[in-house]
Amino acid sequence: MPHPTTATPSAGGIDLAAELALRELIALLPEGAVLVGSAALADYSHDDAEWAPFVPPLAVVLATSTDDVAATVRFAGANGLAVVARGAGTGLSGGANSVADCIVVSLERMDRVLEIDVGERLAVAQAGVINNALRIAVAEQGLWYPPDPASYAISTIGGNAATNAGGICCVKYGVTRDYILGLTVVLADGQTVRLGRRTAKGVTGYDLTALMIGSEGTLGIITEVTVKLLPLAGREERAIVGYFPSLTAAGDAVAGVASAGIVPSALELIDRMCLRAVEDWQGFGLPSDVDTLLMAKVDEPGSTGLALAERIAEIFALAGGVHVELATEQDEVDRLFLARRLAYPALERLGPVLTEDVCVPRGRVPEMLGRIQATAERHDVVIANIAHAGDGNLHPLIIAPVGDEAAKARAKEAFDEIVADCLALGGTVTGEHGVGLLKLPGAAQELEPRVLAMHRAIKDALDPAGLLNPGKAFPDQRARTGSGASDARTRGEA
Amino acid sequence: MPHPTTATPSAGGIDLAAELALRELIALLPEGAVLVGSAALADYSHDDAEWAPFVPPLAVVLATSTDDVAATVRFAGANGLAVVARGAGTGLSGGANSVADCIVVSLERMDRVLEIDVGERLAVAQAGVINNALRIAVAEQGLWYPPDPASYAISTIGGNAATNAGGICCVKYGVTRDYILGLTVVLADGQTVRLGRRTAKGVTGYDLTALMIGSEGTLGIITEVTVKLLPLAGREERAIVGYFPSLTAAGDAVAGVASAGIVPSALELIDRMCLRAVEDWQGFGLPSDVDTLLMAKVDEPGSTGLALAERIAEIFALAGGVHVELATEQDEVDRLFLARRLAYPALERLGPVLTEDVCVPRGRVPEMLGRIQATAERHDVVIANIAHAGDGNLHPLIIAPVGDEAAKARAKEAFDEIVADCLALGGTVTGEHGVGLLKLPGAAQELEPRVLAMHRAIKDALDPAGLLNPGKAFPDQRARTGSGASDARTRGEA
Numbered sequence: 008m009p010h011p012t013t014a015t016p017s018a019g020g021i022d023l024a025a026e027l028a029l030r031e032l033i034a035l036l037p038e039g040a041v042l043v044g045s046a047a048l049a050d051y052s053h054d055d056a057e058w059a060p061f062v063p064p065l066a067v068v069l070a071t072s073t074d075d076v077a078a079t080v081r082f083a084g085a086n087g088l089a090v091v092a093r094g095a096g097t098g099l100s101g102g103a104n105s106v107a108d109c110i111v112v113s114l115e116r117m118d119r120v121l122e123i124d125v126g127e128r129l130a131v132a133q134a135g136v137i138n139n140a141l142r143i144a145v146a147e148q149g150l151w152y153p154p155d156p157a158s159y160a161i162s163t164i165g166g167n168a169a170t171n172a173g174g175i176c177c178v179k180y181g182v183t184r185d186y187i188l189g190l191t192v193v194l195a196d197g198q199t200v201r202l203g204r205r206t207a208k209g210v211t212g213y214d215l216t217a218l219m220i221g222s223e224g225t226l227g228i229i230t231e232v233t234v235k236l237l238p239l240a241g242r243e244e245r246a247i248v249g250y251f252p253s254l255t256a257a258g259d260a261v262a263g264v265a266s267a268g269i270v271p272s273a274l275e276l277i278d279r280m281c282l283r284a285v286e287d288w289q290g291f292g293l294p295s296d297v298d299t300l301l302m303a304k305v306d307e308p309g310s311t312g313l314a315l316a317e318r319i320a321e322i323f324a325l326a327g328g329v330h331v332e333l334a335t336e337q338d339e340v341d342r343l344f345l346a347r348r349l350a351y352p353a354l355e356r357l358g359p360v361l362t363e364d365v366c367v368p369r370g371r372v373p374e375m376l377g378r379i380q381a382t383a384e385r386h387d388v389v390i391a392n393i394a395h396a397g398d399g400n401l402h403p404l405i406i407a408p409v410g411d412e413a414a415k416a417r418a419k420e421a422f423d424e425i426v427a428d429c430l431a432l433g434g435t436v437t438g439e440h441g442v443g444l445l446k447l448p449g450a451a452q453e454l455e456p457r458v459l460a461m462h463r464a465i466k467d468a469l470d471p472a473g474l475l476n477p478g479k480a481f482p483d484q485r486a487r488t489g490s491g492a493s494d495a496r497t498r499g500e501a
Numbered sequence: 502m503p504h505p506t507t508a509t510p511s512a513g514g515i516d517l518a519a520e521l522a523l524r525e526l527i528a529l530l531p532e533g534a535v536l537v538g539s540a541a542l543a544d545y546s547h548d549d550a551e552w553a554p555f556v557p558p559l560a561v562v563l564a565t566s567t568d569d570v571a572a573t574v575r576f577a578g579a580n581g582l583a584v585v586a587r588g589a590g591t592g593l594s595g596g597a598n599s600v601a602d603c604i605v606v607s608l609e610r611m612d613r614v615l616e617i618d619v620g621e622r623l624a625v626a627q628a629g630v631i632n633n634a635l636r637i638a639v640a641e642q643g644l645w646y647p648p649d650p651a652s653y654a655i656s657t658i659g660g661n662a663a664t665n666a667g668g669i670c671c672v673k674y675g676v677t678r679d680y681i682l683g684l685t686v687v688l689a690d691g692q693t694v695r696l697g698r699r700t701a702k703g704v705t706g707y708d709l710t711a712l713m714i715g716s717e718g719t720l721g722i723i724t725e726v727t728v729k730l731l732p733l734a735g736r737e738e739r740a741i742v743g744y745f746p747s748l749t750a751a752g753d754a755v756a757g758v759a760s761a762g763i764v765p766s767a768l769e770l771i772d773r774m775c776l777r778a779v780e781d782w783q784g785f786g787l788p789s790d791v792d793t794l795l796m797a798k799v800d801e802p803g804s805t806g807l808a809l810a811e812r813i814a815e816i817f818a819l820a821g822g823v824h825v826e827l828a829t830e831q832d833e834v835d836r837l838f839l840a841r842r843l844a845y846p847a848l849e850r851l852g853p854v855l856t857e858d859v860c861v862p863r864g865r866v867p868e869m870l871g872r873i874q875a876t877a878e879r880h881d882v883v884i885a886n887i888a889h890a891g892d893g894n895l896h897p898l899i900i901a902p903v904g905d906e907a908a909k910a911r912a913k914e915a916f917d918e919i920v921a922d923c924l925a926l927g928g929t930v931t932g933e934h935g936v937g938l939l940k941l942p943g944a945a946q947e948l949e950p951r952v953l954a955m956h957r958a959i960k961d962a963l964d965p966a967g968l969l970n971p972g973k974a975f976p977d978q979r980a981r982t983g984s985g986a987s988d989a990r991t992r993g994e995a
Contacts, residue, residue, distance in 0.1 A: 126759060126864040149762060171704045182702060184711075185679060200951050206860040207892040208676060209929035210665045210715045211936060211944050212975045213956055217678075217711030221704045238762030265620060268643060268732030311803050366700040370620040398701040435703035442705060450705050457694050461963065462707055468958035481706045 028086050029066055032110075035078045042067040051093065051113060052105040058361050058419075059101025059444040064091065064111040071116045073191055073199055073230040079112050080228065081197030084474055091476050092224035094135065094166025097158040099362045100443025102170060102223040102479055114165050117230060120144045128236045129188060129205060134165025134229050141234070150236040153180040156439070157351065165229045171221030173439030175347075178397035179272045179306075180237075182439065184220045191231035192219055195470035205233060218465070223441055223480040226469045242306040244272070245316040246340040249328030250297035254278065254380070257299040258373025260326035261396045264303065265369060267322060269315055273304035274397030275347050278376075281391045281404075284353040285346050293346065294330050301328070301396065302347055304340065350393045354404050357389070361405040361418050364446075365429035366438030369399040378428045379403045386421040388414065400438035401429075423448065442480050451482040522580050523560050526604070529572045536561040545587065545607060546599040552855050552913075553595025553938040558585065558605040565610045567685055567693055567724040573606050574722065575691030578968055585970050586718035588629065588660025591652040593856045594937025596664060596717040596973055608659050611724060614638045622730045623682060623699060628659025628723050635728070644730040647674040650933070651845065659723045665715030667933030669841075672891035673766040673800075674731075676933065678714045685725035686713055689964035699727060712959070717935055717974040720963045736800040738766070739810040740834040743822030744791035748772065748874070751793040752867025754820035755890045758797065759863060761816060763809055767798035768891030769841050772870075775885045775898075778847040779840050787840065788824050795822070795890065796841055798834065844887045848898050851883070855899040855912050858940075859923035860932030863893040872922045873897045880915040882908065894932035895923075917942065936974050945976040 033041045042048070048063040065088065070076045076092075083090045089109035096103055105111050117133035120141060124130070125148050132141050138159040142152050155174035156162055162172070168190065173182045189203025203209070203216035219227055251257040257276055264271060277285075277300040286293045293300075301323065305315040316333050323331045334340045354360055367375045376392060379401070383390040394401040405421055407414035426436050426449040436442075436449030454462070462481040466473075473485070527535045536542070542557040559582065564570045570586075577584045583603035590597055599605050611627035614635060618624070619642050626635050632653040636646050649668035650656055656666070662684065667676045683697025697703070697710035713721055745751040751770055758765060771779075771794040780787045787794075795817065799809040810827050817825045828834045848854055861869045870886060873895070877884040888895040899915055901908035920930050920943040930936075930943030948956070956975040960967075967979070 124862075126756065127862045128759070171708070173702050173704075177702065181679070184708070185675070194951070194955075198951050200949060200955070202952065204860075204929045205927055206862055206894075206929050206932065208667050208671065208860050208889075208894050208932040210667075210931050210933060211929050211940070211947050212952070213720075213959060214665070214678070214711045214715055215952065215955060217708045218959075221708055226707075238764060240762040262620060265622070268734040270732060307801070307805065309803070309805050311801065311805050366698075366702050368618075368621045368700055395702075400700075400702050433699055435698045435700050435705050437704050438700065438702040439704060446705070453705050455694060457688070457692050458696065458706070458709065461688075461694070461709060464962035465707060465712075465959060468962035469955065 025065060032066060032079070032082050035082060036068060036075055037071060040069050040071065040075060042069065051096070051111045054093070054096045054098035054101060054103040056099050056101040056104070056443060056445055057359055059104050061101070061104035062107050064105040064109050067111045067113060069113050069116050073193060076112055076193045076228050076230050077197050077199050079110060080193050080195065080474070083110055084195070084197060084472060089474055089477050090228070092169065092228040094163030094169070095137070095161055097162040098166065098170060098443060099364070099440045100437070100445045102441050102443035102476070104444055106477060112228065114163065114230065121231070123148050123150070125150065127205065128238070129233055130236060131231060131233045132164050133231055134163060136164045138162050138164055138167055145236055146239055149239050151239040152186065152234060152236055154183045154186055157348070164232055164234070168220050168229050168232050169222065169224050170441040171439070173395070173400065175273045175275060175395065178274055178395060179270050184217060186235045187216060187220055187232055188235050189233035190216055190219055190229050192227035192229055194227050195472065195474045203233065221441065223443065224476040225466060225480045226475065228475065241308055243308040243312050244304055244306050244337060244340050245312055246334040246343045247303045247316050247319045247323065247331070248343050249301050249320070249323035249331040250294050251299045251301060251326065251328050253298050254376045255373050256327040257301050257396070258376065260301055260323050260328060261372060262370060263322040263326055264319055264397070267318060269319060271303045271319065271397060272306040273302065274395070275302045276300070276392065276394040276396040277302070277347060277350055278392040280389070281350040281354065281393055282346070284357060284391065285349050288353045288356060289349060291346065297329065300346065302344060347393065351404070354391050354406060358406045358408045361407070361422055362440070363401065363403040363405065363422060363425050364437045364440040365425060365434055366398065366400040367429055367432045367434035369397065371432040371434070372396055372399055372401070375401060375429060375432055375434070379425055382421050382424045382428070386417045386424070388417050388421045390421065395438070398438065399434070426452070444479060447482045454481065519559060526560060526573070526576050529576060530562060530569055531565060534563050534565065534569060536563065545590070545605045548587070548590045548592035548595060548597040550593050550595040550598070550937060550939055551853055553598050555595070555598035556601050558599040558603050561605045561607060563607050563610050567687060570606055570687045570722050570724050571691050571693050573604060574687050574689065574968070577604055578689070578691060578966060583968055583971050584722070586663065586722040588657030588663070589631070589655055591656040592660065592664060592937060593858070593934045594931070594939045596935050596937035596970070598938055600971060606722065608657065608724065615725070617642050617644070619644065621699065622732070623727055624730060625725060625727045626658050627725055628657060630658045632656055632658055632661055639730055640733055643733050645733040646680065646728060646730055648677045648680055651842070658726055658728070662714050662723050662726050663716065663718050664935040665933070667889070667894065669767045669769060669889065672768055672889060673764050678711060680729045681710060681714055681726055682729050683727035684710055684713055684723050686721035686723055688721050689966065689968045697727065715935065717937065718970040719960060719974045720969065722969065735802055737802040737806050738798055738800050738831060738834050739806055740828040740837045741797045741810050741813045741817065741825070742837050743795050743814070743817035743825040744788050745793040745795060745820065745822050747792050748870045749867050750821040751795050751890070752870065754795055754817050754822060755866060756864060757816040757820055758813055758891070761812060763813065765797045765813065765891060766800040767796065768889070769796045770794070770886065770888040770890040771796070771841060771844055772886040774883070775844040775848065775887055776840070778851060778885065779843050782847045782850060783843060785840065791823065794840065796838060841887065845898070848885050848900060852900045852902045855901070855916055856934070857895065857897040857899065857916060857919050858931045858934040859919060859928055860892065860894040861923055861926045861928035863891065865926040865928070866890055866893055866895070869895060869923060869926055869928070873919055876915050876918045876922070880911045880918070882911050882915045884915065892932065893928070920946070938973060941976045948975065
């Protein structure tokens with residue numbers, strides 16, 4: 008791991024030169040934009056992946072404009088500092104964790120929806136707009152922004168773009184990348200560019216928009232996004248839930264839906280451990296004689312949707328599902344999906360959660376779930392599972408009781424074993440959360456050396472000094488590590 | 502323009518060193534893989550954009566494997582030659598046009614569908630598989646590959662990926678990029694990499710798959726593609742056609758469909774000039790008292806689809822549409838769309854067609870069509886229009902009679918004016934055909950200097966010697982030009 012974990016703010020340790028430099032930064036930016044207090048530095052030192060290493064930043068910039076971001080990047084470049092961009096800090100891989108000698112640029116104050124064009128079905132938003140705020144704003148105009156990461160109520164559209172966030176409906180509607188038409192990006196040299204377009208189609212030059220999406224702020228800092236929207240009308244949600252006696256039976260149901268040629272708008276799996284945690288917490292009266300819950304949605308309107316929902320209910324029953332329910336009223340649909348929304352917070356009550364994000368071919372879901380169970384037993388750790396089953400994207404949640412360091416060490420071993428198993432089954436180590444820091448070893452296994460070399464070449468081409476979020480997104484041995492300057496930085500300054 | 506147009510094969514002019522080198526290439530590859538005869542060199546010297554410059558290649562390699570492509574690239578690198586990859590040569594921008602001192606690698610013999618995985622809804626195909634052959638192969642397994650460029654019966658899936666081809670159904674279903682999960686690519690150093698994944702989702706590392714798609718063989722040569730498929734079942738096509746008294750009335754109908762929140766699976770426009778050409782050729786008995794034809798499709802099943810089709814028919818009538826017809830039988834749907842399919846060949850009968858591919862925000866379609874009409878009048882050229890109206894992607898077809906050099910010069914002026922107008926309306930110079938050679942000046946206007954510099958940096962990072970399809974895809978003044986070596990090449994050899 009490139010950065011030693013520490014919770015001790017280093018602000019007190021800044022030398023005089025650094026302090027003078029920070030004064031210069033403060034002068035460059037609007038009043039109140041720069042935070043240097045130790046509490047603030049601690050607050051902005053990591054995202055939601057507490058297991059990943061971090062060191063507090065030298066300063067936090069609360070940017071209110073693209074120009075603020077550009078000025079900060081230029082300042083950092085001139086002073087040999089790194090820049091870590093941050094949305095709402097809801098990432099789960101450490102992608103926004105602060106690194107040595109860095110300034111964190113928070114985009115949370117850039118929270119304006121700049122434009123909604125109903126005729127063109129697009130919106131332009133600043134990076135700090137919360138996903139759900141965008142969703143609500145466009146819904147008022149009869150439009151729909153599909154990507155719905157579980158964090159949609161708290162994560163930013165810029166962070167969604169920087170990590171290429173997935174979500175529940177992406178089994179049918181695709182991921183963030185599929186909805187981004189264009190970006191405003193601050194590059195490593197502090198220049199601002201507009202990438203992409205506002206038209207429905209366009210192939211002029213390389214797809215630099217797609218290159219930026221999912222690059223976790225290592226190639227540029229996204230400050231505005233132009234998103235494609237769908238009409239809100241014409242969809243009618245129906246939910247189908249069923250409880251299964253085993254993971255295998257639930258896996259059969261998932262395969263049955265696929266082979267029936269049905270593409271549901273959600274197909275989520277929750278295992279016994281999650282169900283029990285939700286039940287213990289909220290006491291819904293969920294059935295206690297069952298193992299695994301599958302929840303599907305379809306959104307075709309009218310009789311078409313009803314027929315699909317009934318067909319899914321049949322497939323669930325055929326695969327051994329019991330208590331199969333079909334909901335056609337939106338309230339009831341939302342109620343049935345509540346257990347899914349509560350699973351993560353219910354588990355977090357049991358201790359720090361190390362979140363996996365492996366994605367396997369959907370036919371391998373049952374086998375992967377079986378391997379995860381075996382891993383949990385072998386390493387004596389608690390692992391609960393929620394899964395975007397229709398995508399093959401699993402979130403084994405490894406839980407270690409607070410303060411139990413031995414359990415924490417076993418959890419990390421389990422984490423690595425799950426990564427290895429997913430690769431053995433033809434999967435990918437991260438389906439939607441991003442590499443950040445947590446998946447660097449996994450990415451090193453997944454990406455062949457020549458492909459890693461392509462990453463390095465592109466990083467060098469666009470950020471020769473290694474300024475932007477160094478050491479994230481792909482394993483780069485040359486990135487600055489710990490508190491010292493790396494080769495990359497030295498080269499950049501030469 | 503970087504390359505002088507010539508139709509004279511240069512094979513006779515190869516010097517002894519080059520001839521000896523070619524013997525070495527012949528020895529490296531399977532028997533019959535290398536063509537050096539002047540007729541073959543002429544055959545492979547350009548794609549379907551006869552207006553773009555080209556010089557015949559030194560040799561043509563008919564690759565039968567990724568290894569053949571890799572061996573050719575390594576040979577070219579060692580001998581200071583360029584490599585131009587080519588699918589079926591159906592491109593319309595000169596992207597596959599042969600350049601000075603190059604070897605053309607044709608992928609047409611790599612025509613095997615390697616795998617269809619029904620459960621995972623994916624297929625793996627060699628680059629030379631014809632789009633329609635893939636379509637038929639997966640349909641036999643109940644699956645559907647949506648991207649449908651007009652050339653689907655003759656263009657290759659590798660060429661579709663290299664240009665990020667669009668098509669008629671992409672107004673609803675997206676373009677080629679949206680269906681490519683992974684690629685096998687031969688890089689400029691002759692190494693072969695696999696990019697992307699086989700899972701439904703995945704965000705490990707940079708999206709190099711998306712970077713390769715649409716890069717027109719300038720960053721690597723795509724030899725295999727892994728595509729995502731949809732279920733074939735569940736769609737029922739219905740067509741709605743209407744004739745309009747003016748382009749403006751048709752434009753109103755397009756806007757009406759959008760503002761009704763309907764996303765049709767096709768929305769095509771054909772103007773009077775095209776209608777007349779089709780009618781003169783085939784004599785369908787199309788109405789003669791009309792100006793513009795709009796053809797829409799919806800594919801929702803059952804009563805939902807019927808209601809949408811009826812709603813579109815209403816919108817057409819409200820906007821002034823006459824002879825509005827609604828077809829629900831597939832035969833009738835195909836018959837109604839036949840005029841669309843015949844438009845291009847009908848116009849080619851009138852003389853060489855210079856095909857535009859501008860894309861504007863869909864609300865600007867009527868204004869853009871008006872400007873095109875004015876351009877035609879101002880420059881005294883014949884311009885017919887077919888358009889993916891629902892996407893704002895227009896194909897003004899500029900026709901100059903054979904042998905009329907003055908008309909050809911006027912056609913080029915009109916071409917440039919249309920590009921400028923599309924940019925003035927917030928559009929992009931190429932919606933789906935690619936930059937190739939024809940749109941280099943347009944791309945230079947559309948892409949800001951810093952974005953062009955990003956292109957150069959990435960090209961240099963992945964192809965430092967400027968070996969792969971030099972001078973295409975983006976304006977790069979350093980690419981080798983004419984018959985001499987460029988800076989890029991010199992640097993690469995240094």
